[in-house]
Amino acid sequence: MTFSKRWAFLLLTALTAFSYARAENAQTQEIDPNGPWMICSIDADGLKNIRKKTITKTGHAKKGELYERFTVSDDIRDISALGAFDSVEIDISPVSGTRKAKDGAEVYPCHRLTYIVKEKPIFDRLTYDGRKHLGKGAITQAMTLKLKDPFNEAKLQADLDRIKAKYAEKGYVNTQITYELTTDEKLGVVYVKLIINEGERVRVKDVTINGGGELPTEKILKKASNRPGKVFKPQNLQRDWVKMMLFGRNKGYSEFNLSEPQVQLNDDKTEANISYDLTEGEKVDFGTVSFEGNNVFTPEELKKQVFFREGHLYNQKDFDDTITAIQEQYADKGYLQARVNPVKHIENGKLNLTFDIAEGRIFYIDNVDVTGYENTKKYVFTRELSIHPGDLYDNAKIKRSQTKIMNLGFINDVQVDLQPTADPQKVDLGFNVVEGRPGMFTAGLAMSSMDGLYGELSINHxxxxxxxxxxxxxTMFGKEILDYTVSWSTPWIYDKPTSLGVDLFNTRRYRSFADENQAYTEKRIGGRVKVGPRFNDDIYQLSFGYSFENIDIYDIDQRFVCTPDKKTGECIEKGKTNLSTISADFAVDTRDNMWDPTQGWRNSLGLALAGGPIGGDLDLWYLNARSIFNYTVLNVGGNYPIVFVLSNKFGSVQAYGRTTEVPPYEKFFLGGADTIRGYERAGEIGPEYGGDMYYVMNAELRFPIAREGRRNMAQFAFFFDLGNSWNKFSDLDFSLGPNKNQFKAGVGVGLRFTTPSLPIRIDWGYGLNHKNNEDRSHFYFNISNMM
Known part of the structure; x- marks a missing residue:
């Protein structure tokens, strides 16, 4: 060995010994059992399928921060709650180095924190033995234990009952299910095989009602789904019982009563016999109404909540609605536990009622909280609340708070939770929100009679x-259309219930005139600003706006180009015009949801002034009045409302000052998807060259198809439209017919789809008052709300 190699060897030996000594010193360093410990590194041991990030995000340990002793048990509890581990331990050991605390100058020795876990195997595969009459999708949908979840045998056992319930819906009420498990320790997965003995399908052989009266048994049984010859569905027995009870009581039999159903299966368990005991009672009309125990309200005030009238046939729904209305009247004054006990007395075929009221005590609100939100700032919800800590309990204010939160537009549901407090006169109030999808990117193709085939791209949040x-x-683009629109708005300004909105647009459209749908091209470039203060829990609304538009008219059909021999208003002037407009609107809105209302009104009146002191090239003033009424005709199952919607609209535009005639692009041309369906916008309704005023009535009956929480995602609708446009009031003709001044009517059906800020309507309309040689029906595809 040479001299240089010998020195290199000695140096390497020395360094190795020094490193070993440091490591040994770190390992023998004592750890303070009481903490806190400075965490310099974080590890996880025992992971196979779960990511380390899942554990570190759940735990409270952070690099460079002190970790307290009491946090150990919290972390073990929180990580165990993930449901992915059979066991969780935490090891804290010293390592070399020191680090300063973030909030001070003191230096602490470093420690390594290790989460030591034993994973549950992953539920990786589901197979079946004996499955014939229930789809795989129905089974997996019924299960709460999903593929790729950590396996939980207790969940699986509970899921067997859910699967049996699915079989029962198809009549297989005797289905038996067991399971086999196969575990692969190396991969950390478990395979489940369901062993299913479906049994025979059970049908209803006979249904017996014992003790019949005046009502025909056949009519009573028609209300039940479990009827002779039908597949036996035990899950529907309670619903059948309720429907038959309501049928009898809504026919005037206030004491109509059926016993709980008794079911007997034959020895083969293939046939079911169902029996009820009936007490029909006397058929009665409503009689007198009186009240006892009422001190807060007078009898006259309480009678306003009575839904029925003396002499009318007894009806269970009106009876129940009366009790509910009285209780809500008390709840609006803080009497949360008011109870209404109806005392019945039948005399001479009349049911006289005394409502015995136990008013209880007044309740106040102790604390108010909002929970359930994930992507929204909490203040967004709390500022919408109409009720606050210390307020008297008020059911109306609570409902209004729900409405205002739903009106944010991205909420699917708001549930109210009441909890008792240590003070017997106070309750804690909670609003649990369910957030929907706040935004969407859409792309698609559509076609309309006005705009032809066009594409659309949009981003909405x-x-x-x-x-x-x-x-x-x-953006919307096609041969006849080219639109670019940017819109932004906020519902509050400086913590005040005042909205602010800004729109910028660049649009190009073909426009109607006389009998031509594409008489000229209109291009508008401009913007608008709106400010809208709201009052009295958003019921009263003001809106002030300013807009500026540059309107370019070109590509005019030769028939309509202005020449010296044509009258003003019967032709179209080519060129650019600036339109400067201010507007003011006032509205009263009592609807329960501005996006998807099921009840309430919205009435509005608007005025707008263009030109004059506002500038621009046109002097015009506008008047717009609108009323929308929503009413739930029937609420199927409590969450599928069938809603009747009635809309009335009136508008007028008039020239003044420098402008002698309203230009064609500001006149009213009715027809098409947004006014009277079943007609074209060109030449089929109103004056040939457009009207200066109009009236339109739209009535729709909407049936829910799909709902998410309290929102309709899809609806089917029947509609009826009525209206016309005129040049002056003296032109009005209040009859129906094909003449230009007569009202036109249309009927049809449609579909409604709701997406975030992008409602879609597909309608087919049939006109009832066409002239000869006009197409009587039209299809419409539209991306907007009509009412």
Missing amino acids: MNLFGRAQRLSLR
């Missing part, structure tokens, strides 16, 4: 930055 701000970027 209704909860920008979690602050309930709305942003919309939208």
